[in-house]
Amino acid sequence: MSTRRTYRWPQPLDGQRQRLWYGGDYNPDQWPEEIWDDDIRLMRKAKVNLVSLGIFSWAKIETSDGVFDFDWLDRIVGKLGKAGIAVDMASATASPPMWLTQKHPEVLWRDERGDICWPGARQHWRPTSPVFREYALRLCRQMAEHFKDNPYVVSWHVSNEYGCHNRFDYSDDAMCAFQKWCKARYGTIEAVNDAWGTSFWAQRMNDFSEIIPPRFIGEGNFMNPGKLLDFKRFSSDALKDFYKAERDTLAQITPDKPLTTNFMVSTGGTPLDYDDWGDEVDFVSNDHYFVPGEQHLDELAWSASLVDGIARKKPWFLMENSTGAVNWRPVNYRKEPGQTVRDALAHVAMGADAVCYFQWRQSRAGAEKFHSAMVPHAGENSQIFRDVCELGDDLRKLSEAGLEGTELKKSSVAIVFDYQSEWATEHSANPTQKVRHFTEPLDWFRAFADLGITADMVPMRSDWDTYEVAVLPCVYLLSEVDSNRIRRYVSNGGKLFVTYYTGISDEHDHVWLGGYPGSIRDVVGVRSEEFTPMGDDFPGALDHLNLSNGAVAHDLADWITSTSPDATVLAAYQAEERTGMNDVPAIVVNPFGTGKCVYVGCKLGRDGLRLSLPQALDEMGVGYPREADAGHVLRVERKSEDGRRTFLFYFNRGDDDVKVEFEGEIVVSSLVQSETRNTASISPNGVLIVKGQ
Template sequence: MSANRADTTARPGRSPLAWSTDEVLLGCDYNPEQWDPAVWHEDVALMREAGVSLVAVNVFGWSDVEPRPGTYDFSRLDAVVDLLHENGIGVNLGTGTSSPPPWLYAAHPEVLPVMADGTTRWPGGRQAWCPSSPVFRERALALVEQVARRYGDHPAVRLWHVSNELGCHNAHCWCDVSGAAFRRWLEERYGTVDALNRAWGTSFWSQRYTAWDEVLPPRLTVSTPNPSQVLDFRRFSSDELLGHYRAEAEVVRRHSAIPVTTNFMVTAHQRDMDYFAWAPHVDVVANDHYLDHRLADPVAELAFCADTTRGIAGGRPWLLMEHSTSAVNWQPVNVAKLPGEMLRTSLTHVARGADAVCFFQWRASAQGAEKFHSALVPHAGTDTALWREVLELGATLRSIGEVAGSTVRNDVALVHSYEAWWAADGENQPSAEVRHLDQVLDAYRALRAAGLGVDVVPPGAPLDGYRMVVVPHLYLVRDDDAAVIDRFVADGGHAVVGFFSGVVDEDDRVRLGGYPGAFRDLLGVLVEEFHPLQVGATVGLDDGSTARLWTERLRTTTAEPVVRHVDGPVAGTPAVTRNQHGAGTAWYVATALEHKAATALVARVAESAGVTPLPGAGEGVEVVRRVDPADGGRSWLFVVNHRPEDVEVAVAGHELTRDERVETLRVPAGAVRVLREG
């Protein structure tokens, strides 16, 4: 493995160490404690054959290295770390704290998490601990101290891995300890009970507080809970887990100069942590992602999450810490990947900025809850099609190693917010059928189908250098963050804003005077009333397309109608508008357009904004460009062909996976090609 280089130049808002590599790494999660030591040598030999160069160990090692309270046994972990190092394989060393051993629960049952209905969750799975528990924190940090002291300067260690998927199962706890921590968080945020009452609107339903000790977490109620209270509890819970990460990382950094991270879960089914807020506290952003076959378009969701992870990383390269060679074990139907699919999905992440492709896990478990989760070495062993695909992937990553360290920059930004997600999907909204991430993914799918590269950014992020910004379903937005979008358009940019945006402020308080609240002047429209549609209902539009889910009684103030409803509850009113605002143009979409119409709209806006689609990109063909600004702007074009037929792209350069010069790039059905342009 090429050793990582620690950049000790501090960046504003970033921790002082940064990960970098001069190759695209192939890695895996290894759990040697599940196997007889006789297997370890075979495993390491196979890792070398596949080209594995980064291995995560001790992720679930607590009971192995601390079998009894305060008694530590590192003999097995020592042997594994030394064996990997002797074979030139770097270690991503876990702190081991993600799942406590049974002795901790037996001695301290108070660390167990409590649900909103007051019931306790018991040991037997993983992550059965309260994020606010001082007992858990004390025991976890004692373990981290021992691990970091022992391996802090071990030459095998290339990266520190704090805990694992923090908040995957225990993002929220409603126990009394958590309640006290929540009150401390609120007091720091608001200062006074009166300020809390104003923020939460407690005059409604006689909820006004007179003292901090009256405030509780939003436990299960007989009616709808206070939405602002729920929103703040989500903020608190994300901050509480971030606090735990930071506590572990601080211990590690006392003993080691190696970069520290933890694995995020930027996926459609995980919304509990605000990773934009977490990112400044990790030395490199790492993500776990698995294809979700419960979704209508799993491949588009994968691409969106990879682009979002790059956005969370501030545009810098990141690491794919986990994904799967084939099926997972936790969906209703665990669909196996088809031949070539592992290569396509892996390189889709690399195209969008990942400099490492790692898997859970190395060898498929023989027992336990994840025994039917795929791995690099399947139950059937190495005389398998899956293992041969692993070898192919390793060879492909070596062939494209020169892209490591390069970045992706597009002309289109999509604004995405965890806070808006939390608030928009609360109870008692105009339509339970309208889910926040569905609308964000629909907008992303339209941009992708139009061949447009997308950077995902949080509200308030600088928009300098972008030509076009898409703002889907940004229900909650702060005034300052809305002003950034307003200035972008006034300065000559083009924006597309989706329905149910700008409606409330950061306290989930409706902006009065007509929707879309924060964006009324920008868009030149006023919405008097929402008219959500029943399940399955559609409305016709005067451009011949249809829409679903949502309509609004809208009138224009300074905007011009572009598309109108021809039927439904608001027949004759605008469905799409365009407004000249300063030197730029703002579009508003007041309904959920069908995919073809949404694609045509974003393509139209992109053309007027001067955004050129990526060559060859479109439905079924993903094209992403990585650029190395430090090397004269050298660039690489990734073309991922999901179609059942070959495609040709009119670009010339050196194709890396086949090591050949091409004047026109031909990509076979289901294949991936990586072209060094020029």
């Protein structure tokens, strides 16, 4: 396991006190210079104190091969700094300029069919190209040398959203790098053959030179799943190695400036192993864009909690979010009134000490011209800009009250997220394409929230085994090491939830034999012989299963054929005899050592989990709020290390006003009506923040 870099946070400009950072991506090179002074006036009005510069400015900085122009960048950095606005300076390497790709088309990545990704968008480079690395690191050196003594640059923003468009490259450069990666990981080609199970379909290899990326093999065919899994690992590592090369080049010249790069953590954001990457940044940063609809707040809180887990509860940086609509969905919904402020404060509740947007001023031209911004097309006289100013004032109040540096309080419940299990469940030759790892943790997070418990989202490598309750939701891959860790946790008194599709295979995607879940059957107390997929793709197909507790299962269930002698069945299926599922156990509690494990053998979704959790928690001896309306409010607490400063955040999760009781001083309220000194009514999309007494 790699060593995590020492945590370092961007420090305020000379003469300023530390407060929550606030701002966004700023692209002054898109605008004539007469706009710049007005931008700074509006930034001051909104209480912006930081902007990210130069993210996609390579062509403006290095105008031709080896010819650099920093004059325009110096002018805007100077204007910002004199106005008290710090700069998070990008390495500017995210997208190469046209002169570079025309001179060196070999830096462009290729898809699985061998077709070139031509310039015209962004991130059209391959991380394994030695030519591209040479040019990118030259730019990093130039940037670092130029700004090393600039007092207004407080941090480095290395590249941008690695893997957003160039996650996979199938070029010959990638092939050579993949061969070296496999040799470093396995040592011998025999070990690769064993890991990939190449005796199947005559895929055995005699030498590392026979390893090729998982290129196109024909429609409807199935790629070796072990190779696919390792290629995803390699692709994450290849991009990480490129990031580290940029980071180290910048750090060598400017050792006093902390460095980060923006992750993309969300329910579907799994291109890279962000927990692994979390070891390599000085502070964790994330880009998050809201999911419209009824899960909007919950998905945001889920994602932000996972970022907090990746950051190991150190304050983290929300590098991008949106004031309103994005531009890249089929339908780009606007935010409802109150959601711009509420969303930002929800990230803050979950541990963010910085709130930034893409972008400061909405573009007039280009692919993202309809992506919302802090200053919209409508200008200063707009609701969005008024919301931006309101948020700036809220963040000022929280800073003055002492929020910065506090951390998200540890929950009693940890829900585990595993990037590599997600990658393995994406493969096409699995029991069903309707089940993936990433959907299950969100269902559990929402179900616990419905009971009034705000769980922590934690990566598999983290300290999930120090929580009172842990959940392993569809953690498809379990190594022997992790299986033994689970065994110790429960044996020593831990209370564990395990779901279907957990512990199916080891780290090489080799199935654990003897029945599912192979490596931890003794812990869960069940043995399943087959999967029961459900669907509606032919008449009479089994499309759901009713449980005896009133819940309904969809998509996948385990055919549990035996349970341990000490196990208790909490719910069974009620189905027609022909299905073979009638009276089959669905939810089972099993004592193991001094702890207990509840096994949920089917996909219940949020509603089914909410209905089933109370009995399961009672069986485990775990307390939870008993009030009928406990789940109407998302309650989050941040506190200082010494416990002297506590901040309570209350968010309305529903469509009706909710009443909360609190103790302490109101610091921020949005869409809130105070009723008495210690009670308040929070409207939909509202938030109340109280400093504890």
